Amino acid sequence: MSMDMTFLGTGSAYPSPHRGASALVLRTDGECWLFDCGEGTQTQLMKSQLRAGRITKVFISHLHGDHLFGLPGLLCTVSLNTNPDVHQSLKCVDIYGPRGLRKFLRVTLGLTGSQLLFPYGVHELEPTPDQCPEEGQLSLEMVEESSPPHPQEQPGRTIPLDNSTDSYLLFQDNKFVVKAFRLYHRIPSFGFCIQEHDRPGKLKTELLKELGVKPGPVYGRLKAGESVVLENGRLLLPSEVLEANIPGRKICVLGDCSSVLGVGACRLCNGADVLVHEATLGNEHQEKAVEHGHSTPQMAAAVARACCAQRLVLYHFSQRYKPSSLQKEGDEDDVSELKNQAEQALLDSGVEVTLAEDFMTIPIPLRKPPAIKV
Numbered sequence: 001m002s003m004d005m006t007f008l009g010t011g012s013a014y015p016s017p018h019r020g021a022s023a024l025v026l027r028t029d030g031e032c033w034l035f036d037c038g039e040g041t042q043t044q045l046m047k048s049q050l051r052a053g054r055i056t057k058v059f060i061s062h063l064h065g066d067h068l069f070g071l072p073g074l075l076c077t078v079s080l081n082t083n084p085d086v087h088q089s090l091k092c093v094d095i096y097g098p099r100g101l102r103k104f105l106r107v108t109l110g111l112t113g114s115q116l117l118f119p120y121g122v123h124e125l126e127p128t129p130d131q132c133p134e135e136g137q138l139s140l141e142m143v144e145e146s147s148p149p150h151p152q153e154q155p156g157r158t159i160p161l162d163n164s165t166d167s168y169l170l171f172q173d174n175k176f177v178v179k180a181f182r183l184y185h186r187i188p189s190f191g192f193c194i195q196e197h198d199r200p201g202k203l204k205t206e207l208l209k210e211l212g213v214k215p216g217p218v219y220g221r222l223k224a225g226e227s228v229v230l231e232n233g234r235l236l237l238p239s240e241v242l243e244a245n246i247p248g249r250k251i252c253v254l255g256d257c258s259s260v261l262g263v264g265a266c267r268l269c270n271g272a273d274v275l276v277h278e279a280t281l282g283n284e285h286q287e288k289a290v291e292h293g294h295s296t297p298q299m300a301a302a303v304a305r306a307c308c309a310q311r312l313v314l315y316h317f318s319q320r321y322k323p324s325s326l327q328k329e330g331d332e333d334d335v336s337e338l339k340n341q342a343e344q345a346l347l348d349s350g351v352e353v354t355l356a357e358d359f360m361t362i363p364i365p366l367r368k369p370p371a372i373k374v
């Protein structure tokens, strides 16, 4: 199954002509999952190779506008382009995010009289009080849903923190388990971990031949993990004829933060193929970054190192950092310096550092089966 990630916006605070506000799409088998949706995301989508109509799930890390202001507009445009006669396009769009997101959509879609042709459901994560300073916490009155649901709003879940794992289980299906974890920011912020299930290793066809098992449906059953009784009465276990499992891929996307909170993040992100972390300002501005709830490349690198990630992708740059292609000689605030800073902090760790740019696509190749010990 192919998998890749496309950055639609890599700037912080607001969209600019050279950097969109936060948004990225993880694509798996033609399905698109959108992570954050800053203002202007829909036009960024139109400029990309991706199709907004393919978005089936949306994950909002936190309620700051540079991660959210684009969502009502995007939903309306997807609806305008929806063919009501095509049954498939009317699938429910599942939206995950912090408490308050359901009300935000209900009020913005309701007050603007926005009609949608497809149903949507909002599943809210309950933050804990230690995720932000006191002034960043939403009061009960602020998140109270006093207005009636939008006609297309489906009942959504409220997901509390699972204290035993320090994480939130968003959903699992036959391909993925998706969980969230807590971050510290000026308002409650979350990271998301997409864990693909391991897949069975190759069949040992030579061995099967020796056992007299001919290719056919039996091969499929063994590969699917079923035990099979052979004609001679012998019970054949899948583990006897399958090579080691191919480990599933793991992608972690962190919202704005000046630190992770608790043990959930590092447990979940351990060994991530790709860890996407913000780096709003350079190391020399660390004090200012932390004051605003943000990270520097060095801080992002420390998280990647603690999680033994294979690749660290930096994004959410202050708009003072122009993309490398627009950088002129003598310009201050060179974005490539952010990469150097992360690399410096990751010397000898084996973690690869990438600076995300708008419209950059990163393929996430299948993992290799574990090496056979001789």
Ligand SMILES: [Zn+2]
Pocket (backbone or CB within 6 Å): 012, 013, 022, 064, 066, 067, 256, 316
């Ligand atoms: Zn932000």
Ligand SMILES: [Zn+2]
Pocket (backbone or CB within 6 Å): 062, 064, 185, 256
């Ligand atoms: Zn923020």
